[in-house]
Amino acid sequence: MSDFEVRVVETDLLICGGGMAACGAAVEAAWWARQHGLKVTLVDKAAMERSGAVAMGLSAINMYLDLNSGDNTLKDYVDYVRNDLMGIVREDLVANIARHVDSTVHLFEKWGLPIWKDQEGHYVHEGRWQLMINGESYKIIVAEAAKNALAEAGGQYFERVFITHPLMDGDRCVGAIGFSIRENKIYVFKAKATLVAMGGAVHVFKPRSTGEGFGRSWYPPFNSGASAFFTIYAGAEMTCQEVRFIPVRFKDAYGPVGAWFLLFKAIATNAAGQDYMVENAAELDKWDPYGHVKPVPANLRNWLMMLDVMDGKGPIYMQTADAIKRIAEQSPDEKTAKKKLKELEAEAWEDFLDMTISQAILWAATDVEPEVKPSEIMACDPYFIGSHSGASGAWVSGPPDLQTDATRSEYFWDYANMTTVGGLFAAGDASGASSHKFSSGSFTEGRIAAKSAVSYVVDHPAAPVVEPAQIEALKAEILKPLATFQAHREHTTDPDVNPNYIRPRQFMYRLQKIMDEYAGGVSSQFKTSGKLLEKGMELLGYLRADADLLAAENAHELMRCWENVHRMYQADAHMRALLFREETRWPGYYFRADKPDLDNKDWLAFCNCAYDRQSGSWTMIKRPVKYITGDSP
């Protein structure tokens, strides 16, 4: 692969990723870098205007504190997140994002994002923390601001460059390496600080649809574990690797349910019309003190539904027609009711068209008129997403000014949002234990991390040192699948079936089968055990060895190879954390059949882990949960 030229880019701050967190980082970094004469560079595997989880659009902003209304406090939000995650949360990180998120949302509006407003000029809330938007172009608008910010500060961005590995100088991260998926180039970014915001991970587990609908994951299939791999490989301590997220959505196309539950106040029932939240309410006692908080934690709502599914009481329905009828009945006369219904119909369809167009196709193809008949809902497959009701990501420092005497030594070191690796920062899905950031909070966390990273660069002005040998070794490793394919392709008449290599698609299927059957995927109804995990890890060991035999025909397939290596490391960390936590805490996300109970005495703690790339070994670390609100569990 000698025809791959190496392009070296030197920068002060490198932002890896192009989604919401990365765009937030670009705007904020550009502002501070301009004042300090620093260079900011962003690198994205896709085109920024449509990259990341908001690529399709979004119908709501799910994190807005509205602090200046006086209706909510910071503590209200922190309490909500802590309870939703069954007590496992870094309150300092959540509060830090929450105290800045309103300013982010106000910027979005100034940049042209249409946020719904009522006649008095107040934002229209979908729920307490959620705002309704016309969000088809949400990502375009945000990316536009980010690109304009980089341009004003003399920064630079690269699109269609796929980052594979961190560059290291001893224990310090000094940039990243990857390759172009458009031309034969290896990119070496040397940076004084590196900010990782490359999203979560999808397709680690087998999805429900395995034909054409394979790609219809709830979270996008192009979020492939790049953040997790980058931080794991750099040696950063990781947290909440067991806290996957399983959303309940409209079945198969995974259209959003938020508007139906929150805005239209719809209820979901089993086939007999019974509300499982009422019928199965006694089960909540088992999960106290979190079983009786309001709102009921997302994973427990899942769990009460899953109990009905396992009892054969499905299909489970969102009762859309009842909800619409109830709203119409509240209108004073027929004319108002008709107008109201028309509005609701448009809102319901826009909810899908803004963010999950497949669901609109599915409704149209099955003749669903929501005012006439109900629609099925179902739990999706497991995802790794630190920004929603999951929590997986890197263990990062909190801000200094939100710590208490009890938390400072545990949760603060040097710079906010820096991982345990010097010069390596994380935000959005890349940082853990700070759930419920969603789009606005991820952008906000990107801002926080970027300002902090600029501060790090100012304090550490020395040029990054990257040994040429490291670059040569990584270049050879990165391009190896191309060489493997070329060396062996003539051996068989079908390039897909060849004993000398494995192509990334089959590699991914193997990974997904292991995770599905041993780590509590869809086909095992999200149930696992210590013994199953041990067997799964044994099989993952073979897969890991076979990763050396991955083969790629072209740059696109080379990206697929590395995406799946990234997923494999996420899977490895996940199984280790599932095994380490000897209890069941989030039954609607996964159930440890051999440890079926919540154990707050021993396991109200973070399960962290760290990887050593020299030895290939992992260390598991139990860290205390400490609350800055002063609340006790």
Added chain:
Amino acid sequence: MPSFVIASKCDGCKALDKTACQYICPNDLMVLNPQTMKAYNRDPSMCWECFNCVKICPTQAIEVRGYADFVPLGASVTAMRSSEDILWTVQFRGKGIRPKRFKFPTRRGVQEGKAQPFDLYPTGSDDLKSPTLMGEPAALNTEIGPIKLDKVPTL
């Protein structure tokens, strides 16, 4: 099939400096066949049906056919996106249901390309070590909220 390209409509973006669908696809699926100068989706089972290729295609050559492993045939959702709004048409499988049309705004008050990030609010501190982000504390407030935050709050 998820996204598909109508052969008679695709001109390979010959007049543009780049192939629009190839430029935009977040999953690197849309490619141009240099022989036929027509684009195609190289891996439909990795398609998210995000419609970004549909929306960006200058000749409206791209549509989406629902995933055949769970979506019955016969329905369609089409999008026409302009710089300010988007027009959707939803056709049902059953002929008895009238097609639905929706028009939603996509941006408000700021022209395409003109989202200026800086100086919308004064920034209260130049100190890199302070928690004050660009535009704060002014940007934390709305014009109508009764409470005015004059610094970044703590718990």
